[in-house]
Amino acid sequence: MLQFSKQPRKIAANQQASELGFGRKVMTDGRMMNADGSFNVKRETMGIWDNTYHQLIIMPWAMFFLLVFGCFVVLNAIFATIYCLIGIEHLGGVLPGNVFQNFANSYFFSSQTLTTVGYGHISPQGLVTSIIASIESFAGLLAFALISGLLYGRFSRPRAKIVFSEHMLIAPYGSGQAMMFRMGHASKSELIETEVQVLIAINQRDEAGAVLRNYYPMPLEINKISFFSLSWTLVHPLDERSPVFGFSEQDLAEANAEVMVLVKAVEDTNQQMVHARRSYTTDEIVWNARFGPVISRNRKGQPQVLLQHIGVYESIEV
Numbered sequence: 001m002l003q004f005s006k007q008p009r010k011i012a013a014n015q016q017a018s019e020l021g022f023g024r025k026v027m028t029d030g031r032m033m034n035a036d037g038s039f040n041v042k043r044e045t046m047g048i049w050d051n052t053y054h055q056l057i058i059m060p061w062a063m064f065f066l067l068v069f070g071c072f073v074v075l076n077a078i079f080a081t082i083y084c085l086i087g088i089e090h091l092g093g094v095l096p097g098n099v100f101q102n103f104a105n106s107y108f109f110s111s112q113t114l115t116t117v118g119y120g121h122i123s124p125q126g127l128v129t130s131i132i133a134s135i136e137s138f139a140g141l142l143a144f145a146l147i148s149g150l151l152y153g154r155f156s157r158p159r160a161k162i163v164f165s166e167h168m169l170i171a172p173y174g175s176g177q178a179m180m181f182r183m184g185h186a187s188k189s190e191l192i193e194t195e196v197q198v199l200i201a202i203n204q205r206d207e208a209g210a211v212l213r214n215y216y217p218m219p220l221e222i223n224k225i226s227f228f229s230l231s232w233t234l235v236h237p238l239d240e241r242s243p244v245f246g247f248s249e250q251d252l253a254e255a256n257a258e259v260m261v262l263v264k265a266v267e268d269t270n271q272q273m274v275h276a277r278r279s280y281t282t283d284e285i286v287w288n289a290r291f292g293p294v295i296s297r298n299r300k301g302q303p304q305v306l307l308q309h310i311g312v313y314e315s316i317e318v
Contacts, residue, residue: 032201033260035166035284037277057153064154068147075143076114079136080107083129090129093122114140160274161186162263165311168280170238170287172316179218179236181261181280182291184310191228191274194265196220198236200243202255216243218259228265231294231305253282289313 031040045051056064083106088096094105109122113136124133165182173180185191198218203211219242221235238245244252263276292312298304 031279031281032258033277033279035279037279053153056150057157061154064150071143072114075139076107076110079110079114079132082132083110086129086132090124090126091122092125110136113137114143116140156270158267158270158272158274160191160263160265160267160276162276163307163310164261164276164278165291165313167284167286167289167311167313168259169289169291169313170285171290173235173237177238178221179238179259179285180233180291181278182231182233182294182310183263183278184231184294184305184307185228186307189267189269191265192226192268193224194226194228194232194263195224196234197223197262197264198234199260199262201258201260202244202252204255218242230303231310233291234261249282249285249287252285257282259285286313286315288317289315 034040056067059067080103083091084099084102088094088102088106091105091109094102094109096102097105105122112118112122113133116137124130163184163186168179168181170177171180172178198220199215200218201213201215204214206212218236221237223234225232236242244257247255247257259280261278261280263278265274266272267274290313292309292314294306294309294312296304296306
């Protein structure tokens with residue numbers, strides 16, 4: 001893979017892109033960006049809490065609620081144990097019983113205190129128990145404030161629900177060929193001022209023979225639209241302006257070529273900028289193919305985007 005030495009044509013209108021942050025020697029092999037847009041890099045953390053907020057915001061909803069419920073149960077269990085150690089007789093309105101009954105009564109008193117509900121049939125008796133109950137009430141206020149903040153952060157996090165085709169195609173275009181991929185918007189909200197930037201990363205050898213990772217912009221037929229309401233097929237003509245003009249399938253594979261896509265748009269619900277990313281490697285580039293239909297009509301005659309068919313393609317003869 002690293003024996004490739006073919007140089008893209010030097011075109012004044014298509015100079016090499018500046019350093020993207022991946023390094024020119026570190027990422028010469030393997031994939032830089034995963035298919036879902038995440039970067040194929042592991043960063044060493046400085047502490048165990050460095051990425052806590054990030055993980056709490058991006059984790060699935062089911063896991064988030066399970067974590068919140070688990071913390072609620074554990075926190076109540078801790079305070080219930082403390083009340084049992086102090087003595088069940090220090091909880092007014094509770095008749096002492098066996099260990100399980102005492103713990104259950106302490107647990108339910110703890111949940112009432114933590115949530116500041118306070119039904120009133122159980123109350124703390126004595127200075128120590130009252131202090132523990134006040135500490136638990138304060139902890140409950142902080143915990144629910146934290147959960148409310150996380151819920152707001154999860155709901156308000158700007159996201160672009162853009163669906164990309166799983167493959168990039170090399171299809172006939174005009175008198176030559178073009179690289180194409182397709183995407184659609186899966187949310188009911190609208191994206192406006194949508195802009196797409198496409199770059200290709202390839203391995204090249206410098207004059208000293210060292211393998212470097214170089215990055216080149218890939219001019220698109222259309223790179224910006226005002227309204228993204230239907231599907232959008234992005235086309236990069238493989239003409240003289242293309243950094244990989246004249247490359248064969250083997251050439252791209254030997255150069256460890258990777259096409260990286262960056263989409264940015266304004267989400268009209270909250271007027272925030274949203275981003276989406278996608279990466280295509282040579283294994284995901286299909287030669288001599290074209291996309292199938294993705295727009296149909298519903299019963300009312302309105303155009304309907306078939307997002308599940310966004311990546312459907314068929315082979316063609318050339």
